[in-house]
Amino acid sequence: MISQDTIVALATASGAGAIAILRISGADAITIAASVFQSVSGKDITRQKSHTLHLGHIQDDTKIYDQVLLxxxxxxxxxxGENTVEISCHGSVYIQQQIIQLLLRKGCRMANAGEFTLRAFLNGKLDLSQAEAVADLIASDNEASHQIAMQQMRGGFSNEIARLREELLNFASLIELELDFAEEDVEFADRTQFFELLSRIEFVLKRLIDSFAVGNVIKNGIPVAIVGEPNVGKSTLLNALLNEERAIVSDIAGTTRDTIEDELVISGIGFRFIDTAGIRETEDVVESIGIRKTFEKIEQAQVVVYLFDASQFAVEGSGIRVEIEKIKNQFPLKPLLIIGNKADKLTDAQKAQAVNDIPQLLLVSAKENSGVEDLKEKLLSFVNTGALRNNETIVTNTRHYDSLIKALEEIQKVQFGMRSGISADLLAIDIRQALYHFGEITGSVSNDELLGNIFANFCIGK
Incomplete structure (x- = not known):
């Protein structure tokens, strides 16, 4: 599986910049680099120590391409895990391409997507879950996703899985040994200790599986739909949350005809806000399409913010409560935040009456930017950040989640088999399957198709 040729790729972002880094890896990486590099001190880099830096020029015969740091x-x-050379050159696109073409002529080939990290995995420098965390780290765009990716890349998740797998493997070996002495009717594995181990593994697996609900939203962002009737201030609220004029605001009902989306990071957690068309009865064809899209976005959202005009509550109180109940009944499983906007137009008595009539009501004034911070705190309450603060392992990868579910099913089969008193050979089958699913996570069990799917999502230079 490990290719023996030497690969090259741009390791920094494509395009012009102050500097660019070209990465070479393979058995002949140093030899090929030496054929195009002339040190200013006259040193032969093939004779230099590892982890050293060298100033010189990239040249082809008498033609000099750039002064670089190697x-x-x-x-x-x-x-x-292979000989590797990184060339830091000036960030001109022309210089980058000229050096890459020169290295290709000298015997390198262009790296495939994720091939450097694939080689790190195949050479035992990273396990598979750590390798996947590298891609997550590159893609992280907020503090929480960065923290999770760093923890996984440093082996937090894979170490936990490896410990469980090793303990299970030790008992599995004893069960397998019993099969070799089946005629003598002996037990090498202490069934009480084994059952305790299975209970502990089940507990850990359930915790990791439950963490996926949090990890998935942290990794991908939490979609929040802002819904309500026209002219209640949905676009104004979006602008207040984002602190910029993102959505068009006017007094004309139906101004927002389509959904508008933007992202905001609150205390390290990414939220994707969706400003939707106002929900009302209309004969306008375009506005009707926007309203239909509103309900589609509510389906996709994980949190729904229902906004109404608090200044109209004294007049339309019963009608607003009916609309709130409709949203609750239509989307019973989605967390619903009920927000009364334009609170600056209410007297203290009217505010108290509104809060009394609608449980868990939050009053804001998007125009005056009042209550917006309280809204952000409410949104954060929907995310279990305790696991982050306690540095617990959080699962963010769908492939890992699927393997954990399958491993749990097999562990529960083993538990059931032990309670039922089934034979050791049948127990061994379920234990082997559990070990297989543990191995899928860390890459102890893998195949070319799986690796191809994983590393195809990496950038070329990584």
Whole structure:
């Protein structure tokens, strides 16, 4: 599976910049780099120590392409586990391409997507879950997703899985040994200790599986739909949350004809706000399409913010309560935040009456930017950030989640089998399946198709 050729790719973002880094990895990486690099001190880089820096020029015969800084990493003490060279050149796109083409002529080939990290995995520098965390780290766009990716890349998740797998494997070996002495009717595995281990594994697996609900929203952002009748201030509220004029605001009902989306990070958690068309009866064809899209977005959202005009509550109180009940009944499983906007137009007595009539009502004035911070706190309450603060393992990867579910099913089969007193050979089958699903997570069990699917999502230079 490990390719023996030497690969090259741009490791920094494509385009012009102050500097660019070209990465070379493979058995001949240092030799090929030496053929195009001339040190200013006259040193032969093939004779230099690993983890050293060298100033010089990239040149082809007498043609000089650039003055560069060359970083030398000798395998196995490198990211990929192979000889690796990184060339820091000036960030001109022309210079980047000229050096890459020169290296291709000297014997390199262009790296495939994620091939450097794939080689790190195949050479035992990372397990599969750590390798996937590298991609998550690159894609992280808020503090929470960055923290989770760092924890997984440093082995937090894979270490927990490896410990469970090792303990289960030890008992599995004893069960398998019993099968070799089946005729003598002996037990090498203490059934009481084994059942305690299975209970502990079940507890950990359930905790990891439950963490996926939090991890998934942290990784992908939490979609929040802002809904309500026309002219209640949905677009004004979106602008207040984002602190910019993102949505068009006017007194004309039906101004927002389509959904408008933007993202905001609150205390390290990403929220994706969706400003929707006002819900009302209309004969306008375009507005009707927007209203239909509103209900589609509510289906996709994880949190629904229902906004109404608090200044009209004294007049239309019963009608507003009816609309709130409709939203609750139509989407009973979605958390609903009920927000009364334009609170600056209410007297203290009217505010008290509104809060008394509608449980858990939050009054805001989007125009005056009043109560917006309280709304952000309410949104954060829907995310269990305790696991982050306590540095607990959080599952964010759908592939890991699927393997954990399957492993739990097999562990529960083993527990049922032990309570039912089934034979050791049948127990061994379910234990092997549980071990298989543990191995899928860390890459102890893998195949070319799985690896291809995972690393195809990486950027080329990683």
């Amino acid at each position: 970083s030398l990493f000798k395998g196995p003490n490198s990211y990929t």
